[in-house]
Amino acid sequence: MIVTxxxxxxGKTITExxxxxxxxxxxxxxxxxxxxxxxxxxxxGELKGYTRLLQExxxxxxxxxxxxxxxxxxxxxxxxxxSTSSITQGAAELYVYGTAVRVA
Amino acid sequence: MFxxxxxxxxxxxxxxxxxxxxxxxxxxxxxxxADKLLQPIVTMEDVAYPEDQIQSATLVSGSxxxxxxxxxxxxxxxxxIFGGTIKSYESxxxxxxxxxxxxxREAAPGAGVIVNVRIETASIGRRANKKGVGCVEAIxxxxxxTLRK
Numbered sequence: 001m002i003v004t005x006x007x008x009x010x011g012k013t014i015t016e017x018x019x020x021x022x023x024x025x026x027x028x029x030x031x032x033x034x035x036x037x038x039x040x041x042x043x044x045g046e047l048k049g050y051t052r053l054l055q056e057x058x059x060x061x062x063x064x065x066x067x068x069x070x071x072x073x074x075x076x077x078x079x080x081x082x083s084t085s086s087i088t089q090g091a092a093e094l095y096v097y098g099t100a101v102r103v104a
Numbered sequence: 105m106f107x108x109x110x111x112x113x114x115x116x117x118x119x120x121x122x123x124x125x126x127x128x129x130x131x132x133x134x135x136x137x138a139d140k141l142l143q144p145i146v147t148m149e150d151v152a153y154p155e156d157q158i159q160s161a162t163l164v165s166g167s168x169x170x171x172x173x174x175x176x177x178x179x180x181x182x183x184x185i186f187g188g189t190i191k192s193y194e195s196x197x198x199x200x201x202x203x204x205x206x207x208x209r210e211a212a213p214g215a216g217v218i219v220n221v222r223i224e225t226a227s228i229g230r231r232a233n234k235k236g237v238g239c240v241e242a243i244x245x246x247x248x249x250t251l252r253k
């Protein structure tokens with residue numbers, strides 16, 4: 001599966017469009033991490049636990065999008081966009097969407 | 105009285121540890137950015153490379169969550185009364201974005217160029233009873249093109 005965020009796959013031509021595919025995930029970290037994060041809020045700096053959480057969530061959302069594209073019979077996803085929204089304290093939604101195509 | 109001591113201790117901790125770690129972070133950003141000078145990143149979709157020179161295209165991303173310290177939050181709170189630029193938050197967002205961009209580039213070590221780079225910023229972990237930025241997440245993503253030698 002080729003995933004790009006430009007409108008084409010360089011060196012290949014798009015032969016078929018399958019429409020939009022997307023994947024999302026909502027995750028929260030356990031309370032221990034949240035307490036660590038609020039302590040880190042005093043001294044500042046990077047919240048490694050949250051960075052890892054969001055990276056894992058983003059990978060999972062992308063995997064879901066790829067699953068969906070595979071079911072449609074696509075072999076590439078173009079014009080992929082990410083978005084993040086916080087819905088409650090300590091939880092975040094990761095959303096990824098793109099257009100499933102077949103390239104040759 | 106006890107409350108004031110705790111408050112002052114938190115502000116002092118935020119100021120000393122926060123500014124120390126910020127300086128260290130900026131130094132590390134500068135050295136790592138200098139290493140990556142030869143790998144261009146662009147925000148356009150098109151590059152001048154001929155199509156047969158491009159070997160593969162993959163999506164790469166990098167992110168960083170940076171938290172604000174107690175001292176900076178106090179400064180920002182004061183700024184909110186008088187208005188003006190909040191310098192303490194500017195450096196926070198600058199760090200988050202540069203770190204995210206660097207991680208994206210480090211995720212694609214063999215890429216000749218990264219095209220269509222997008223940066224998004226989200227404020228996460230905001231508390232309901234406190235207004236303002238708790239911590240910010242910056243994510244950078246783009247398409248890494250590997251070129252034929």
